[in-house]
Amino acid sequence: MTDTSTTNARQLSDLEVRAEKERVKRNWLLSMPAMILLLLGASGPLLIVLVYSFMTPGDYSGVIWTPTVKAWFQIFFTVDIFDDTVRLADAHLTIFGRSLRLSLLTTLLTLIFGLPTAYFIATRPGRQRTLWLFLITIPFWTNLLIRTFAILEVIRNEGLINNFLRWLGVIDEPIQILYTDTAVLIGMAYVYLPLMVLPLYAAIDRFDFRLVEAGYDLYANRWQVLRRVILPIVKPGIIAGSILVFVPSLGAYVTPRVLGGGKNMMIGNFIELQFGQGRNWPLGSSLSILLLLVVAVALLFYVRAANRGGSDE
Amino acid sequence: MSDEVAVRAEGVSKVFGSPGNELRALDDVTVDIRRNEFFTLLGPSGCGKTTLLRLIAGFETPSAGAIMLDGKDITVDPPFKRPINTVFQSYALFPHLTVGQNVGFGLEMMGRSNSEIDDTVEKMLALVQMEAMRNRLPTQLSGGQQQRVALARALAPQPSVLLLDEPLSALDLKLRKQMQIELKRMQMETGITFIFVTHDQEEALTMSDRIGVMSAGNILQIGSPREIYNSPQNRFVASFIGESNFLEGTASGTGAKRRVALADGHSFEALVADESVSDGKVTVAVRPEFVQVVAADTADALPATVTNIVYFGTDMHCYMSLNSGTEVVARVSADADRGGALETGAKVGITFAPDGPRIVGD
Ligand SMILES: Nc1ncnc2c1ncn2[C@@H]1O[C@H](COP(=O)(O)OP(=O)(O)OP(=O)(O)O)[C@@H](O)[C@H]1O
Ligand SMILES: [Mg+2]
Numbered sequence: 087m088t089d090t091s092t093t094n095a096r097q098l099s100d101l102e103v104r105a106e107k108e109r110v111k112r113n114w115l116l117s118m119p120a121m122i123l124l125l126l127g128a129s130g131p132l133l134i135v136l137v138y139s140f141m142t143p144g145d146y147s148g149v150i151w152t153p154t155v156k157a158w159f160q161i162f163f164t165v166d167i168f169d170d171t172v173r174l175a176d177a178h179l180t181i182f183g184r185s186l187r188l189s190l191l192t193t194l195l196t197l198i199f200g201l202p203t204a205y206f207i208a209t210r211p212g213r214q215r216t217l218w219l220f221l222i223t224i225p226f227w228t229n230l231l232i233r234t235f236a237i238l239e240v241i242r243n244e245g246l247i248n249n250f251l252r253w254l255g256v257i258d259e260p261i262q263i264l265y266t267d268t269a270v271l272i273g274m275a276y277v278y279l280p281l282m283v284l285p286l287y288a289a290i291d292r293f294d295f296r297l298v299e300a301g302y303d304l305y306a307n308r309w310q311v312l313r314r315v316i317l318p319i320v321k322p323g324i325i326a327g328s329i330l331v332f333v334p335s336l337g338a339y340v341t342p343r344v345l346g347g348g349k350n351m352m353i354g355n356f357i358e359l360q361f362g363q364g365r366n367w368p369l370g371s372s373l374s375i376l377l378l379l380v381v382a383v384a385l386l387f388y389v390r391a392a393n394r395g396g397s398d399e
Numbered sequence: 400m401s402d403e404v405a406v407r408a409e410g411v412s413k414v415f416g417s418p419g420n421e422l423r424a425l426d427d428v429t430v431d432i433r434r435n436e437f438f439t440l441l442g443p444s445g446c447g448k449t450t451l452l453r454l455i456a457g458f459e460t461p462s463a464g465a466i467m468l469d470g471k472d473i474t475v476d477p478p479f480k481r482p483i484n485t486v487f488q489s490y491a492l493f494p495h496l497t498v499g500q501n502v503g504f505g506l507e508m509m510g511r512s513n514s515e516i517d518d519t520v521e522k523m524l525a526l527v528q529m530e531a532m533r534n535r536l537p538t539q540l541s542g543g544q545q546q547r548v549a550l551a552r553a554l555a556p557q558p559s560v561l562l563l564d565e566p567l568s569a570l571d572l573k574l575r576k577q578m579q580i581e582l583k584r585m586q587m588e589t590g591i592t593f594i595f596v597t598h599d600q601e602e603a604l605t606m607s608d609r610i611g612v613m614s615a616g617n618i619l620q621i622g623s624p625r626e627i628y629n630s631p632q633n634r635f636v637a638s639f640i641g642e643s644n645f646l647e648g649t650a651s652g653t654g655a656k657r658r659v660a661l662a663d664g665h666s667f668e669a670l671v672a673d674e675s676v677s678d679g680k681v682t683v684a685v686r687p688e689f690v691q692v693v694a695a696d697t698a699d700a701l702p703a704t705v706t707n708i709v710y711f712g713t714d715m716h717c718y719m720s721l722n723s724g725t726e727v728v729a730r731v732s733a734d735a736d737r738g739g740a741l742e743t744g745a746k747v748g749i750t751f752a753p754d755g756p757r758i759v760g761d
Contacts (some may be wrong), residue, residue: 127662190529260487296487299458299487300491300492300493302458302477303456303485304479304504304552305508305509305556306479306504314508315493319494377530
């Protein structure tokens, strides 16, 4: 790069400066509608949530306008009611841990199933490919709740899997899958699989398969071709799919609620609890902001990784 | 070049498609390619050149027949087990690796030490004059530079055979000429057997030690550029390489020279490549430069009428029609046209240079 970007910087003429100013003004005007929408629709509510997180919870709901950082403190610590000692809020940390673990596992699971699926679709001839992509997107047309209950029907004690295994005589007692972390994991992997498959498909579809032959030609065996040629080139697709799955998994609400029962909560359920039975809006608000920050960090990682994939080496 | 055989295709056929909808891309092809030679596969689009190359590289398995390398059967060996490298038509450089890493890829996969890889990459880049670009990505190179990197990458593992599938077709004329010379130089410097694919007859003639002319899944003739050009064995080869006039006639006599009589009774002598050819109806091929335009009353000349004249500076093409209506083109030097005597409609005579006319198969 260095030798091509020779410096041809020079003083801009008056005319160019004026034209540039005009252009900037016009661009601002044109982006106004979008700006207003973003400000009112996204930033506004977010700001309210941020403000609420620094308030005192009201007795029944809502907030009392007394500023405090108690909600933020509550996320991580709890104060013993008897001796006032400060301890880590184990219950909360368990929920964070579970959320993080299940989201990462969901991402991994969808990647393991998504990669061969995307590869299969991308290597079909044209017309078949459209059909397969269509099939992959069909679940998107169905309500999330219905899809989740469908999974419930499959894994519950008198459901498809257990009945089948009992009919086979493999088991006497049903295997308890429903209301476990495994159930949540299965549900999320099922729900988010298309979000992994589509970017992977796009990346593999762009991949030039002649490079595989070039790899074989240069003494790379199948494993080496996969590791040294295919994976590095489709990496942006893998990262995109992982982010697309990881982010909504982390905030998942319906799936853990239906399949995890009351006790296997994830952050999403825990936040909902604060605005409902918990009657602690500030805590719910601070948790929401925390979740947002974690997602932002994940996205930042993605942007950096994507940039690296494109330019260096 | 030696007489030892490097690559041998033995009765190789390749059929694509499903039963009932078959496409025979190669039909019982047998060819010996000698060690250290520059062998060119020449033929029109779709005749099976790439298919033959892919069989030798190991990207496809033949439907019948065998591929041998140095006398060893390698028909079912995967490409990464064959000491054969390919310069792909599309270059197929790894976009995520630098020029240096691309060139070193083969050696790395062979498990060579870093220092050895480094040295070889340096040497190969010097060979293709790309040392300065070692740390660039393929996307930051021009087409000609990419082509050289592809060449260096294929040469680095020192294969015993290098396959080149129309490597110059994406280049402009000037660069193409320059690369032709460089390729030839590299082949002589490295002593590697080159199997080169092209559908450009001029490229084939200037670069090759031997040429295999292909048509519709068959190799029709194998020979040195001179043999192919001067004594084409059949009509396809005669018309595909250079220009040729074709005359239909009846042959008589024996030996290497036959008398060929045209339908109007005029006759001339023609060489026959295969002396066992029986007499009777034959096709005679004559290159335009072996056709001489003479005065109409010259003895033994075929009478003809000039139909068109096209000037090419030093040369001109004189289009004539025989009594039978057959078109004949002569290439004559421009000053042979003594003061505009040759003009459309003029009655002239045609004679042939000795050894010009050749009886060819169909
Ligand atoms: N994978 C394939 N499946 C089906 N048919 C094929 C396949 N590869 C090649 N063919 C057919 O085999 C024939 C020979 O193809 P090939 O690519 O060898 O031609 P070629 O001589 O290299 O032509 P060109 O000069 O255009 O590259 C063509 O008719 C082609 O359509
Ligand atoms: Mg080809």
